[in-house]
Amino acid sequence: MIYRDKHICNTFGLEAVADLYIEYCSVEELSLDFARAREPFLHVGGGSNLLFASPRFEGTVFHNACNAIEVISQDADSVLVRVGGGVVWDFFVEWCVTRGWYGAENLSLIPGEVGAAAVQNIGAYGAEVKDIIESVETFDIDTGSERVFSREECRYGYRSSFFKTPEGRRFFVIAVVMRLSFKPVFNLSYGTLKQLPQEKLSLKGIREHIVATRQAKLPDPAEIGSAGSFFMNPVVPQTKFEELLAEYPDMPHYPAEGGVKLSAGWMIDRCGLKGIRRGNAGVYEKQALVLVNLGGATAEEILALAQEVIDVVNAKFGVTLHPEAQIVV
Numbered sequence: 567m568i569y570r571d572k573h574i575c576n577t578f579g580l581e582a583v584a585d586l587y588i589e590y591c592s593v594e595e596l597s598l599d600f601a602r603a604r605e606p607f608l609h610v611g612g613g614s615n616l617l618f619a620s621p622r623f624e625g626t627v628f629h630n631a632c633n634a635i636e637v638i639s640q641d642a643d644s645v646l647v648r649v650g651g652g653v654v655w656d657f658f659v660e661w662c663v664t665r666g667w668y669g670a671e672n673l674s675l676i677p678g679e680v681g682a683a684a685v686q687n688i689g690a691y692g693a694e695v696k697d698i699i700e701s702v703e704t705f706d707i708d709t710g711s712e713r714v715f716s717r718e719e720c721r722y723g724y725r726s727s728f729f730k731t732p733e734g735r736r737f738f739v740i741a742v743v744m745r746l747s748f749k750p751v752f753n754l755s756y757g758t759l760k761q762l763p764q765e766k767l768s769l770k771g772i773r774e775h776i777v778a779t780r781q782a783k784l785p786d787p788a789e790i791g792s793a794g795s796f797f798m799n800p801v802v803p804q805t806k807f808e809e810l811l812a813e814y815p816d817m818p819h820y821p822a823e824g825g826v827k828l829s830a831g832w833m834i835d836r837c838g839l840k841g842i843r844r845g846n847a848g849v850y851e852k853q854a855l856v857l858v859n860l861g862g863a864t865a866e867e868i869l870a871l872a873q874e875v876i877d878v879v880n881a882k883f884g885v886t887l888h889p890e891a892q893i894v895v
């Protein structure tokens with residue numbers, strides 16, 4: 567399906583209109599409609615990690631509407647499912663929980679679609695989607711052919727993958743193959759999950775706990791515009807971390823590849839920025855990592871606030887924060 571001048575859905579609630587918008591339900595449909603597309607290209611999911619810097623996207627926006635979930639195979643321990651890239655991520659999590667299949671529950675209530683989840687390597691409560699991904703089916707817009715990536719080929723890291731690199735952008739995610747376990751393999755390594763009472767230790771109990779916790783501390787995109795965590799948690803070298811820890815002994819930190827991961831939210835909070843308001847943009851009062859549209863904010867206001875946060879954190883800690891949200895120019 568091809569649309570002209572179509573609004574692009576985004577959870578920041580910003581005005582964004584695409585010159586051309588192609589929504590496809592199959593590779594065949596995408597291949598056919600692709601002939602009409604003109605650059606620049608942008609593939610969107612639910613728009614929950616995008617900030618449109620300009621109200622008009624003068625190019626072609628693609629959206630995957632492949633919504634099927636099918637069981638491919640199963641053995642005594644696990645089941646393999648193929649999930650269309652257009653399936654709403656949390657619908658899939660609930661679908662797994664209802665069937666008693668383990669692996670996706672810690673990622674409950676993360677906004678967005680399955681295709682983007684595999685691009686972003688979404689994560690929460692000590693889990694990442696890469697932990698259950700077996701392979702990712704894609705369409706290569708340069709060659710017009712399909713290509714399947716194994717998990718290793720996806721080169722997953724913290725909120726990153728091959729698909730987010732300049733070479734990887736030409737692959738549109740059509741479907742994702744995931745393995746869920748029949749055996750209780752709870753991941754209770756993170757925060758409040760550690761204190762979950764015995765009677766709540768079930769798939770349903772964990773999902774309910776996570777949904778309630780997220781609803782209490784994160785803005786509901788239907789009410790307050792945001793892109794979730796606006797900044798990534800920075801990873802600093804060991805020597806820099808030791809310097810910081812000597813000055814801030816209560817600084818949260820986690821082991822990470824290439825150094826030590828710090829909490830961007832904690833740093834923003836320590837700079838006294840939590841809850842500040844600049845025009846119609848603000849730092850969310852319950853979670854400093856989240857920038858919010860308090861109603862009618864412009865992209866300029868949000869970007870200026872983001873820069874202010876980066877500058878203040880850098881001046882205090884000597885650490886540069888980088889946006890997690892993709893800024894579409």
Ligand SMILES: Cc1cc2nc3c(=O)[nH]c(=O)nc-3n(C[C@H](O)[C@H](O)[C@H](O)COP(=O)(O)OP(=O)(O)OC[C@H]3O[C@@H](n4cnc5c(N)ncnc54)[C@H](O)[C@@H]3O)c2cc1C
Binds near residue numbers: 610614687729794
């Ligand atoms: C309130 C809130 C809470 C959030 N909490 C979390 C959290 O706990 N953990 C977390 O990891 N994230 C979180 N996020 C961020 C967001 O939910 C994820 O990044 C999600 O994966 C984005 O999905 P989307 O479908 O909205 O993708 P979009 O925002 O539309 O796109 C994200 C990226 O994926 C690309 N993309 C999308 N679909 C495809 C496709 N089919 N093929 C190729 N590229 C594609 C886009 O080009 C873009 O680069 C949160 C966001 C909000 C608003």
